Every structure is written in C-alpha cells, then in structure tokens.
Amino acid sequence: MKKAHLILAGLLLSFTLNAANDIPRPEYPRPQFERSEWINLNGEWTYEFDFSNSGKSRRLTIAKQFSNTITVPFCPESKLSGVNYTDFINQMWYQRPISIPSDWEGKKIILHFGAVDYYAEVFIDGHYVGSHYGGSSSFSMDVTPAVKAGQKHNLVVYVTDDARSGLQTIGKQSTRISPYGCFYSRVTGIWQTVWMEAVSHYGLKSAVTTPDIDEEQLIITPEFYQASNDRTLQITLYDNQKKVVQKTVKCNNGTPVILPIKNMKLWSPEDPHLYDIVYSIKSPTGETVDEVKSYIGMRKVHTADGMIYLNNEPYFQRLVLNQGYYPDGLWTAPNDEALKNDILLSKAAGFNGARLHQKVFEERFHYWADKLGFITWGESPNWGMNIKNEVASRNFLSEWAEVITRDRNHPSIITWVPFNQPLEDALTLLTGTMMRLCIGTYQLTKAIDPSRPVNGIAGDVHFMSDIWSIRNYESDAMRFAQHLKPNNRMAFYNNQPFFIGEFGGILWTESTKRDNSWGYGGMLTNEEGFYERLEGLIQTIASSPDVTGFCYTQLTDIDLEKNGIYYYDRRPKLDMQRIKTIFEKIPSRPKKIK
Incomplete structure (x- = not known):
C-alpha cells in the first residue's frame, strides 16, 4: 500500500509540474528509466535563423527573446513547428525561460535533450554549460552549477546543421533544395523532447539489464x-x-x-x-x-548454423521497412499515439517486426514495441557522411555508441545495423578508411552490447557481419529467385543467416499525378497487379531453403516515394486483410526453415 501511495504522489507531482494539456508530446520521454520529479520543456520557444553565422558576435548567447516563435519538439521544417521553413538552415538559435522548483534545492539538476540535429551548444544566463555532436543521439547535461532552486533562468541553444558537409549522418534527408526520389524533407535543430529532472547527488545514473534465460x-x-x-x-x-x-x-x-x-x-x-x-x-x-x-523483457536472440534464434527457437522475421517520417512532424511523431499506431498498422499487415531505416527512433517507439510485441532492427542514419573522411568517421562512432548505450535495454530490438547499403562504388569501398570504419564499428557495437547480432552493412556489401543480408528489388518472381543466394562481394560467405534485407518496393498509387512518383519495378496499372506481384515474391521466398527472414519496402509513402502499403497519412492503400494473408503465408515459427 505504501508503494502505491508513493507512485500516486509521484504521478500527481509530474502532472502538476508539466501541465500536460498545454504541452506537445507531454508523455515521459524515457519510459525505461522514469523518475517522478521532472519538467517537460516542450512548447513555445523563441528562435532566430542565423544564415550569416554571426550570432555569437552579436551576443545571442545572452538574448532574452528572439523575434519568432517555434513549437518544440518539432523541427522548423515541419508544419507542427509553426515555422514550416523548407530551405537549408545551417545555423539557428533557440531560447526559453526555465524555472527551477524551490523543492529541488540540494539536488542535482539534469537537462536532457532527446535529439538535436546536428551540433548543439547550450547556454544558461549566457554561461556555456555544454555541447554535443550527433543529430540522432540523446544527451544530458548537469546544469546544477548554473541554476538555483526557486529562481528563473534563461536557456539558449545554438544549433549548426550542414547536411551537405559530408561530416555528419543525415539519413534520407535531401541534399537538394527539395525532396527527390527516395530522399525526403530535411530536419534541423531540436526534434525530440527537452526536459529537466531533479536527482540525488547519489542517484542512479544508468543500469544495464542483461536477461539470461x-x-x-x-x-x-x-x-x-x-x-x-x-x-x-x-x-x-x-x-x-x-x-x-x-x-x-x-x-x-x-x-x-x-x-x-x-x-x-x-x-x-x-x-x-x-x-x-x-x-x-x-x-x-x-x-x-x-x-x-x-x-x-526476458528474451534471448542469437545466430548459429545459418539460423536466427529467438528464445532458442528458430524465428522467421517478417519485417517491414519503417523510415519514421510523418507528413506534419517529419522525424517527430505528432503524438505518442502515432508511434503506437505505426506498430499496430504493421501488425495488421502481417509483419512481426520492422527494420527502422536510416533513422534513430524516439525511445517511446521502442517502449510501444516492447509493450505490443514487435521486433525491430536498430539502424544508424549513416547516409550523408563521407566514408573516406576520418572526421566523419569519428563523428559517426561517437553518435553510434550513444545510440546503442541508450537503447540496449529494449527487448524488442534484436539486431543492430550500423550502416545501410553504401552509395559509393566498389573501389571506394575498398579504401582503408571505409574498411577500418566498418570493422571498427562492428567491434565497438559488440563491445557495448555483445547480446545481439550485428548486421554490419545492410545490403550486398559485407566486411564483418553476423547476418548476411542482400537487397533484391527484382519484380519478376523468376528473376527474383535467381538472386536469392549469398554473394561474395568484399568478403566470403561463412554460413551466416541469409536474410533478404530489402525487397518489394512495389510502386502503386491511385493518384493521377504519377510523373514524379518513385518506387521499384515500374508503375502498376491496377491494384490486382500489386497482389499478384507480391504473392509471387512471397511464394518464392517461402520456397527457398536458405532464407531466414525478409524486410519488405515499405510501410508508408514518403514525399515522392510511393511504394508504401499505406499512404503517407497512414490511410490504407490496399485491402490490408489480403496483404496480411499474403505475408503470413510464411509462419514466424516454422518447423524447419533450412
């Protein structure tokens, strides 16, 4: 009974501090490590773009207000931010006042950022308190020396984001003025929840949980x-x-x-x-x-003898490629329900998991995957970085290490994917920098989290990997079948589980404006053709003795890419019961895969 009273008191305090009805994305952002004393800093901030990069010389670090307003945690390119500015933003400034509760006296005050794309410097009352590189990883700062309980302070955040520099990961963000092909709208600045919490000086900083079934x-x-x-x-x-x-x-x-x-x-x-x-x-x-x-969640995942096991039993993975874009929030879901809904939509289509493609998802997504029973592959948004540049490699390794450290306790994540299919040619891939980066990243990932398999590069190129994945976008079932085998590009196949990392991508839309639509296999002329093509591909996979799982491209349309099974706004394109029946022709726990 005493424990129940303490939890209730904590919930009431949290609700009072955060006035949930007035704050966008009011839910606790870190559900696997939750404290009662916290303040959500989402909502209205002021901002200024700094196209001339003169903000510091203009002493914007001490600014008490900027001339424009933005709704955090939505990026300025998004509609939900209230800004909707879609050109390049290399520098910008954020500002808002913060109040420290008087009962936080004597405690450590931690300022948390879910994610800021790409480089952030943080100032309180004009004093520098810290900086962070990495557009996708969460970070925290101990601001105790800079604030006082019972007082108000001025928080300023300076952001730089050069998507065309080659020195940072950007995932599928377009490096042209507008989206094109499979490259989408850009994201700049704060795009996940900002919050503060009060912690004992002797408080728990982290806890790594390792199930041993x-x-x-x-x-x-x-x-x-x-x-x-x-x-x-x-x-x-x-x-x-x-x-x-x-x-x-x-x-x-x-x-x-x-x-x-x-x-x-x-x-x-x-x-x-x-x-x-x-x-x-x-x-x-x-x-x-x-x-x-x-x-x-107590579970075990491992690979052995060309198989992928979940809880010591072979498990066939029917994954869908989820890129985590939303038409109104871009990288940021409009609300917590939208994160949950993407998982429910995936399950309704017959998938038991997703490859989270070229984006690090919010922790709340992993929470819902844990709760609902949905396996995922966690992936870095590595596209955009120059793989031959050692500074870019250094930036990547720091960010990727933070991602693994943040998310390694989630049972739903069963595979790490540091790199997506490189865009460079084979000769570029053979450079010492690239090979060293891929092998070093594999070793770093295993050092931080030895409990999960690592798909070193998702695609047709491998240096060091626990899973041998391929991309096969052949639309004809017979040609598709001819490519269902491991290749020996860069490294020799060594009996790893053979996985179809990407396939499908079937281009279909009912819209009459199809000129710029992008997908694989050419535009179909009718809906029935979609079902016939998909069924042929799935039947081919089911007939293969080697395939241990697949990832279908993709969950939703995004910008010009029209190969989702749902529209960008999550409306179904097709008869989803029929789609579900086709994908579930391959059971999750077959008696024998190989």
Whole structure:
C-alpha cells in the first residue's frame, strides 16, 4: 500500500509540474528509466535563423527573446513547428525561460535533450554549460552549477546543421533544395523532447539489464552519479504488481547484481511479457533518496548454423521497412499515439517486426514495441557522411555508441545495423578508411552490447557481419529467385543467416499525378497487379531453403516515394486483410526453415 501511495504522489507531482494539456508530446520521454520529479520543456520557444553565422558576435548567447516563435519538439521544417521553413538552415538559435522548483534545492539538476540535429551548444544566463555532436543521439547535461532552486533562468541553444558537409549522418534527408526520389524533407535543430529532472547527488545514473534465460536470471549492472560505501541500492522485480525477487547491494559502479527468476516468463512477439523494476537508493538511515521505475523483457536472440534464434527457437522475421517520417512532424511523431499506431498498422499487415531505416527512433517507439510485441532492427542514419573522411568517421562512432548505450535495454530490438547499403562504388569501398570504419564499428557495437547480432552493412556489401543480408528489388518472381543466394562481394560467405534485407518496393498509387512518383519495378496499372506481384515474391521466398527472414519496402509513402502499403497519412492503400494473408503465408515459427 505504501508503494502505491508513493507512485500516486509521484504521478500527481509530474502532472502538476508539466501541465500536460498545454504541452506537445507531454508523455515521459524515457519510459525505461522514469523518475517522478521532472519538467517537460516542450512548447513555445523563441528562435532566430542565423544564415550569416554571426550570432555569437552579436551576443545571442545572452538574448532574452528572439523575434519568432517555434513549437518544440518539432523541427522548423515541419508544419507542427509553426515555422514550416523548407530551405537549408545551417545555423539557428533557440531560447526559453526555465524555472527551477524551490523543492529541488540540494539536488542535482539534469537537462536532457532527446535529439538535436546536428551540433548543439547550450547556454544558461549566457554561461556555456555544454555541447554535443550527433543529430540522432540523446544527451544530458548537469546544469546544477548554473541554476538555483526557486529562481528563473534563461536557456539558449545554438544549433549548426550542414547536411551537405559530408561530416555528419543525415539519413534520407535531401541534399537538394527539395525532396527527390527516395530522399525526403530535411530536419534541423531540436526534434525530440527537452526536459529537466531533479536527482540525488547519489542517484542512479544508468543500469544495464542483461536477461539470461538459460540460467534463469537477470543481470543488472548499475552506474551511479556518485558511488557510496554507506548507501545501498535496492532492486525489486515485479510481475503484474507481485514481487518476484528483491536484492539490496552497496552502491558500487559496474558491479553486476544477479537476480534469480523462478518460473521465468519469456518475452516474444506472440507473448510480450514484461517485468517491472523499481530501483531505490537508500540513505544510511533507510530513507529513499532516489527512485527509478523501469521494466525488462526476458528474451534471448542469437545466430548459429545459418539460423536466427529467438528464445532458442528458430524465428522467421517478417519485417517491414519503417523510415519514421510523418507528413506534419517529419522525424517527430505528432503524438505518442502515432508511434503506437505505426506498430499496430504493421501488425495488421502481417509483419512481426520492422527494420527502422536510416533513422534513430524516439525511445517511446521502442517502449510501444516492447509493450505490443514487435521486433525491430536498430539502424544508424549513416547516409550523408563521407566514408573516406576520418572526421566523419569519428563523428559517426561517437553518435553510434550513444545510440546503442541508450537503447540496449529494449527487448524488442534484436539486431543492430550500423550502416545501410553504401552509395559509393566498389573501389571506394575498398579504401582503408571505409574498411577500418566498418570493422571498427562492428567491434565497438559488440563491445557495448555483445547480446545481439550485428548486421554490419545492410545490403550486398559485407566486411564483418553476423547476418548476411542482400537487397533484391527484382519484380519478376523468376528473376527474383535467381538472386536469392549469398554473394561474395568484399568478403566470403561463412554460413551466416541469409536474410533478404530489402525487397518489394512495389510502386502503386491511385493518384493521377504519377510523373514524379518513385518506387521499384515500374508503375502498376491496377491494384490486382500489386497482389499478384507480391504473392509471387512471397511464394518464392517461402520456397527457398536458405532464407531466414525478409524486410519488405515499405510501410508508408514518403514525399515522392510511393511504394508504401499505406499512404503517407497512414490511410490504407490496399485491402490490408489480403496483404496480411499474403505475408503470413510464411509462419514466424516454422518447423524447419533450412
């Protein structure tokens, strides 16, 4: 009963601080590591574009207000931002006041940014408090020295974003003035939630959770803002509010805590069971000085003998390519329900997962994937970087490491994809810089997260990879079948699971304006032709003894690309029950794949 009262009090405090009805994207942005004392900084900010890059000489770091307003967390290119400016924005400034609650006195104040594209410098009352490189990774800053409880302060954020520099990842953002082909609208500046929280100086900074279903245990490795000999960490695991196990340890950084779990319930798309976790840090007198709520899905993914296993059983993955674009918010979903809806739409079409393509998705998407039972491949938006440039490589490695570190506890993510199919020719790929980057990235990914397979490059080029994926956009079923085999470009096939990383892309739209529509295989003249072509491709895959899964291109239309099974606004293009029946001709758990 006491625990319930504490949770209720925390929820009421959170609601009061955030006035949820007036704030866009009011939900807690980090559901796997949730505290009650936080303030959502989304909403109206002021801004100024800085095309001449003269803002610092004009002392904009101390500006109390700019002349225009923007709705955060939506990028200025989007309609939901209220700006809708679609030309290139190389520099811009944001500003808003922030108020520190008086009861945050004596606590550490952390300022969080879900993502800012691309480089950000942060100032409070004109004082520099930190900077960050990387348009897709989350970052936090300890602003305690710069603020005081019970007082108001001025927050200014300076952003630079040069999509044409070759030094940064941009994914599918267009480097031309407008979208073209499979390249879409650009994103600049803040595009995920900005928020503050109050934390004990001895608070929990992070916790790496490693399920071990073979030994029936959960391994948790905590990190604290400050280690302590006389404070303790109490970890409690719940199953539907019933206590499963509890353990208390000293607050030591990096020391694994092992929780045995009897009669373990596993996580899978068919039964996405989640355990709740409560982390409580106790003072020497037994007072709770920090509490974090989390959850975990107990599951295992591995590759062996040319197969992909989920919970030690072969699992055929029917993935859809999801690029995470929205017509009104671009990289940012208009609301939390839209993230959930994309998963429901995917499942309604017969997919059990998605490859999250050329974009790092918001943590709330992974939360819904965990809750709803939807497997994903996490991918970097690596396009746009010059793979022969060592500065670009350095920028990429930092950003990718932050992405893995943020998302590695989500059970729904079962594969990492550092690189998409390179746009460069084969001779370019053989340069020492490219090979070194790909191999080094594979090793870095494994060092941070050894629990998941890594598809080194999604496409037809491989240097070091746990999965051998190909792209096959042949529209004719017979020609498609001829290319369902591993190739030996750059490296020799070594019995990795063989996966169709991209196929389909069938171009279909009922619109009469088809001149600039983009897709694969030529425009079909009728809807029935779509079903016939798709069924032929799926039947070919089902007949192959080697294929362990596929990823169909794609979930929705985006800008000029018209090969989605849904329109850009998520309306169905086709008879989705018929589409679902075709994709589900290959079961997730076949008796024998190979």
